[in-house]
Each structure stands twice: as structure tokens, then as C-alpha cells.
Amino acid sequence: MSKSEYKYLEEVRDMIEACYRCGDCRVAYRPAVGRYLVCPVRENIPGKWEPFFARGKIMLANGLLKNEIKPSQELADIIFQCMTCGSCQTICNQSYNPTLNHPLSQFMDHPKIWEALRAELVERGFSIPRHSEILKYCKENHNPYFEKHEDRTNWVPDGKTFPEEAEYFLFMGCTEPYRIPEILEKTIKILDAAGVEYTLSKDEWCCGSVALRAGNRPLAEELVKHNFEILKKSNAKKIFTHCAGCFRTLKKDYKEILPEFDIEVMHITELIQELIQSGKIRLKKDIDKIITYHDPCHLGRHIGIYQEPRDIIDSIPALDLVEMKRIKENSWCCGAGGGVKSAFNELALEIAGDRIEEALETGAGYIVTACPFCIRNLRDAAEKHQNKNLQVLDILDLVIESMDI
Ligand code: SF4
Ligand code: SF4
Structure with missing residues (x-):
């Protein structure tokens, strides 16, 4: 097999070829593990077309490697409408997936494929203005x-x-x-x-x-x-x-x-x-609030930090955490990442609107998170949807209040 002209895609060729087109990244309901749908972009794009979720994007990457399609602005306009949130990765059986207890491999890294695709397009002059x-x-x-x-x-x-x-x-x-x-x-x-x-x-x-x-x-x-x-x-x-x-x-x-x-x-x-844990921070003041916690993708799915924010929340006296139905690996992205907010703000706000609604379903008065992108986009969406019943807080707001400093 001869190598293509795409050096970044060649680095992830094995991952691209590992996709067996099952379509789990298109739609997968697994309520037992809190999984309702997969790709926030697909769910918010009119027509829900194939290229906007993982399987279609991987087929396009394959098409480039096989010289069946050419890089183009049209392709860039699709490939950049993705937050690189990693939700497709956590559902895919070709990725390690502890949630589904189905560790076939630790192989596919979907955001890495999207970034390779983007690098190829940008190098050839096809980017988002x-x-x-x-x-x-x-x-x-x-x-x-x-x-x-x-x-x-x-x-x-x-x-x-x-x-x-x-x-x-x-x-x-x-x-x-x-x-x-x-x-x-x-x-x-x-x-x-x-x-x-x-x-x-x-x-x-x-x-x-x-x-x-x-x-x-x-x-x-x-x-x-x-x-x-x-x-x-x-x-x-x-x-x-x-x-x-x-x-x-x-x-x-x-x-x-x-x-x-x-x-x-x-x-x-x-x-x-x-x-x-070492006693240098003392969370002493009661916070009599009902909150829910939003996992930022770059913190959660990308690195695996789910527990520390929840441990901090648990350490605050009187604070009541009510989880949303999609959390941790199955969390729904806020819509801001991967350059989507800067270039496709309406899409970012629609996706954040989904998350605001999900938070409201818990009955919490506050959605707490630990990422400035999530905070900004969730606040913008709450404002756009004229939501008055849910405030967006940073986890540090709670820490400061409970430290009473
Ligand atoms: S879930 Fe994985 S293997 Fe299945 S179509 Fe999507 S990327 Fe390919
Ligand atoms: S990374 Fe997120 S937005 Fe991009 S294709 Fe996967 S699920 Fe969709």
C-alpha cells in the first residue's frame, strides 16, 4: 500500500481504517449508563447529515487517503463543525470504553483524527475565515x-x-x-x-x-x-x-x-x-443550594477528571448535588469547544441550550462547571433562551463562599 500525500492523516491511518461503520456514533441510546444520543452537532444540524457525525467524517478522511475525494472549502466547512468533544470516542467499540465494559482495544482517538483532518485542510488553504x-x-x-x-x-x-x-x-x-x-x-x-x-x-x-x-x-x-x-x-x-x-x-x-x-x-x-484533604483549605460555611454539575469535555472525557470536582462539591456543607441524566463519559458537550463558538456561534448556543434544559430537568437552581468556555457558552445560551431559573456558576464561586474568605 503506497502512502498518500497527507502526512497528518497517515499518522492516524490505522485508526481511520479501524472504523467498521457500525453507526453507534450516529445514534446510541443506552439509558443504563446514561447515554442518550451521541453527537451534539448531528442532533442540531438540519437534516442530520452523515458527514456531521463521526462515521461520515471518518469516511471522508478515508476518501482523502484513497484519493477518492479532494480537499475543498466545502469539506472544511463540515469538518470544522465539531467541538472535538470526544462523545463519539466514548461510544465507539474501537475505543477503550470502561462505561460499556467492552474494552476491545484502546485504539481509536476520534478528536485526534479530526485534528489531523483539519491540519491537512488548513495546510492546503481551506480553513474557516x-x-x-x-x-x-x-x-x-x-x-x-x-x-x-x-x-x-x-x-x-x-x-x-x-x-x-x-x-x-x-x-x-x-x-x-x-x-x-x-x-x-x-x-x-x-x-x-x-x-x-x-x-x-x-x-x-x-x-x-x-x-x-x-x-x-x-x-x-x-x-x-x-x-x-x-x-x-x-x-x-x-x-x-x-x-x-x-x-x-x-x-x-x-x-x-x-x-x-x-x-x-x-x-x-x-x-x-x-x-x-491536607487541611489547608477548610470548607466551613453552609451553602444551602441545589446544584447540578456539568463535566467540561476537555477535563472529563479528554483526561478523565470526573471525581475531583464532585469531591469538592461533596465537601461543602449543606450543598446538594443533583446529577443530570448524562454525566461523566456520557456528558453532553456545552457546544463551545473545537473552534465552534468562535466560528459557528448559533450552533454552539443551540447545543448549550440542550444542556441548560437538561440541567433544569434536575430541579437545580445552579449549573456548576470548571471551565471558562463552558461558563461563557452556557451563560450566553441561558440568556438567549431567556432562562431565569438556572444560574451558571464556577466551582471556585462555591469554594470561596464556603471558605468564607
Ligand atoms: S462507532 Fe466507531 S466503528 Fe462505529 S461507525 Fe462510529 S467511528 Fe466507526
Ligand atoms: S467529537 Fe463530538 S461533535 Fe465531533 S463528531 Fe464526535 S460527538 Fe460529534
Whole structure:
């Protein structure tokens, strides 16, 4: 078998060829494990056409490898309408699936195939115009929000300083400093109260997630290499971040891009859970609320962090967690990831609307999550659907309130 011209698709050829077109990624109801439907894009696209869910996309990738179809803008417009949420991966029998107790293999990584497809399309000039603008700006100014690089630390309270070196490094990301700075303000308030020694760097650049998901691998590599240099300078043993997108990228992609990357990466919920267990964080004040918890895809399905946020919630006195019907591996994506919110906002809001409705069904007054993308999109959808009965909260809101600081 001769190799095709597609270097990124060749890297995942075995996965593409492993798809046996069963269609479980099209529709699969498995109420016993909380699985109702699979692909949020398919369910929100008029016509529910084959190319918008995993099986169709894999057939298109196969078509490219076999030279049966050519890259095109039409193809890009389809392939980029996907959050890379991984729901198809957790249902697929060609992926390891502990939920279904059917571990045939640990083989197919669907988001990896989507990213390879995107990289091939972008390399040949077929991208989403909005993504191209964002990535051009990101290359020049190191953030995707059309903000000045030097404003990244504007949120830092007056008089607050950070040591040059510390055991922990706070990776800010871009969404929080430029769009939801209160999350970072709360992060440092909690850590200062817990006596954690940490630093950060004003020289931090975008983690590279946006570039990877939007198919620009060379830019992602540039950003990753820069960040590794500033992380090394801090001498940190552990990096932590609140942003689930940065977390997945630092935890999974950095090592793949730079095999020498050797710093432990933690999500803020892991760190807070450790601090609760060691007694450095005391959750003492009752919070008399009924909440439900939304698993961010990049935190949950991509890395497997489901329990730490729930343990934190369980540690808060009087707080009542009522789960939605789709949780953990079977969670329904918020609709924001994979570049969908920036380029296909209406689709992102429709998908988030599904999740808001599901949260309302629990009777909870609050949907709590641990990712700035989920928070923004769920809030936007709640506003669009004129929902007044459900507030979107960050898990840090609950921690701060219960610490009473
Ligand atoms: S569930 Fe897996 S094997 Fe079945 S069609 Fe989808 S990707 Fe292919
Ligand atoms: S990653 Fe999510 S949005 Fe993309 S095809 Fe799979 S289930 Fe659909």
C-alpha cells in the first residue's frame, strides 16, 4: 500500500481504517449508563447529515487517503463543525470504553483524527475565515482575543507580586485574563488563603489549544516551545490551570509535541481537592443550594477528571448535588469547544441550550462547571433562551463562599 500525500492523516491511518461503520456514533441510546444520543452537532444540524457525525467524517478522511475525494472549502466547512468533544470516542467499540465494559482495544482517538483532518485542510488553504483571522492575530500577539499581549496580567490586584521561582506555576491561559478575570482573582485568593507557593509569568503565551483545534500545527508548536522555556525559568515542579482547554493541551499535547516536556500538570480542581484533604483549605460555611454539575469535555472525557470536582462539591456543607441524566463519559458537550463558538456561534448556543434544559430537568437552581468556555457558552445560551431559573456558576464561586474568605 503506497502512502498518500497527507502526512497528518497517515499518522492516524490505522485508526481511520479501524472504523467498521457500525453507526453507534450516529445514534446510541443506552439509558443504563446514561447515554442518550451521541453527537451534539448531528442532533442540531438540519437534516442530520452523515458527514456531521463521526462515521461520515471518518469516511471522508478515508476518501482523502484513497484519493477518492479532494480537499475543498466545502469539506472544511463540515469538518470544522465539531467541538472535538470526544462523545463519539466514548461510544465507539474501537475505543477503550470502561462505561460499556467492552474494552476491545484502546485504539481509536476520534478528536485526534479530526485534528489531523483539519491540519491537512488548513495546510492546503481551506480553513474557516474567522479561525484564520484569530490565528493570524494569535501568532503576532500571542492571544486569540484581539487583545494586547501586555494586558494579560491586568487582572492582578495592585500590590500583588509573584516570586521568580516557585513550586507551582499558575498558567493563566487567554480566556480568563482577557474575558473572565474574576476566575483568576478567585484562584489566587483561594491559594493565598491556603498558603500555596506559586508564581506566574507575564511572558506566558496562548497555550496552543486554539491553533491545534483549528488545524495550525506550526503555530501550536511555536507557542508550546515558547511556553516550555518560560516554565523552565520558573523552576516549577507543577503547573496548574483552571482553563480546561489549556489543561488538556498542557497535559496531553505538550508531551506529544515536545517529548522532553516533563512538568506535572494539574487542573485547579485536583489542586483544591489535595488542599482540602491536607487541611489547608477548610470548607466551613453552609451553602444551602441545589446544584447540578456539568463535566467540561476537555477535563472529563479528554483526561478523565470526573471525581475531583464532585469531591469538592461533596465537601461543602449543606450543598446538594443533583446529577443530570448524562454525566461523566456520557456528558453532553456545552457546544463551545473545537473552534465552534468562535466560528459557528448559533450552533454552539443551540447545543448549550440542550444542556441548560437538561440541567433544569434536575430541579437545580445552579449549573456548576470548571471551565471558562463552558461558563461563557452556557451563560450566553441561558440568556438567549431567556432562562431565569438556572444560574451558571464556577466551582471556585462555591469554594470561596464556603471558605468564607
Ligand atoms: S462507532 Fe466507531 S466503528 Fe462505529 S461507525 Fe462510529 S467511528 Fe466507526
Ligand atoms: S467529537 Fe463530538 S461533535 Fe465531533 S463528531 Fe464526535 S460527538 Fe460529534
